[in-house]
Amino acid sequence: MKFLLILAVFMSFLKPWSSLHAQTGDLVNKSFIHENISRNYTIYVPEDYSADESWPLIVNFHGYSGDVQDHIDRTQMHDLADKNRFLIAYPEGININRASGILPSFVPLSGSGWSVPGFTTQRDEIAFFESLLSHIENEYSVNKNRIHTSGLSLGGYMALYVALMLPDRIASFASVAGHMTERVEELITAETSISGLLVHGTEDIVTNYNGLQGIYLSVLETANNLAGRVGCSEDPISTNLDDLNTSDGTTVTKLEYTDCDNAMEITVFTINNGGHRWPGSGRVEPSVLGNNSLDVNVSEEIVQFFAENRLVTSNDELEDGLMLGTYQLNQNYPNPFNPSTNIRYSLPQTEEVQLSVYNILGQEVKRLVNGEQSAGWHTVSFKASDLSSGFYIYRIQAGEFVAIKKLLLIK
16 A cells, blocks of 8 residues: 555656646647557647748657656747747657666556666667657658757656667757666767757656666766767866755756867756756656756756757768758857857858847947858857956847847856
8 A cells, every 4th residue: 555655646746737838839649650559649830830841850758657748748848849940749658667676666667668778678769769750750841950859767868868879860869867878878889979968966866866886877977978979178167057946955057068079069957956857847746756946947958959959970061961041049158258258150141240249238348240141150259358257148130030148257
């Protein structure tokens, strides 16, 4: 009876709750046959979607014993998909049996999920994922240079696993409360490289931030492994984010690995004193899963990260792959910076461009670009030797396109 009560509490964590996002598109249920089994997924299609244009795609995996509706409600990405013009697919896992001794005893030994080497290898999930992509690409106009994976917990392990096994198909991944198993590390080749975002709580009792010997690496070991594969500098930039909610019991530290090959990125959000959660969702039950941070909206961070990454395999392909007919303003790098940083942006056509930096009072402190520029990617250096420490804003206007981002100068 005690086990059933604990199980019921755990499963209540996985039940749907009322959605808070203001979506304007459609959720469409789809199915296809893979290995003689009917497999299901749900896809979110923004109102602006048109088959005349290829759209970026996020494949978002739910956690172990979870389901699609719960994951949709938890991640709350649809308004972000509307604003950033993404399709989002949510595959439905099928029943797996996990090995004992890897997860806490209150986690059921079987449930809906994904077969990730190191946890369970019951099914060939790479073949399933390729079938899933084929079905989506037959149904919708997908930009094949901008396919990304994300997920929570076992879904996070799955997102990373698929991305590392298919680096010629996946542009980048984001894993929340999941990292790299030792078995996956053995399977990937020396040439495998990809951009990745990791989010994990230091007090996660389901998947340990510090790893589990013989099963999976720690979060930082995973990040260092990935950063080494894309040639990033060895010492990441560490930034303590503002403690926006002092009552949630958490703070957030962001690690950014810089100077990576082919403009790739490796980023880690460490949720100090955080539990097994999707930060920013507001979910707090059951309490056994620990604190949920409200200091960072992970869904926003993930969509922004995906917007900045494209599929690349060489320097020549980098520019070709990025010139996809869209305007884009990237986050400056490095950030924070002292005294110089780089600002990168893309134009789909020749435009009159104004790029300026402003202080927090809205006063222009430096005009970086003022004139006509051709289509493609452009990088501008901003040197702030004569400015004081603090936050600044940089703003681009190119035709009707306007975008604004923050940067931080620390002296």
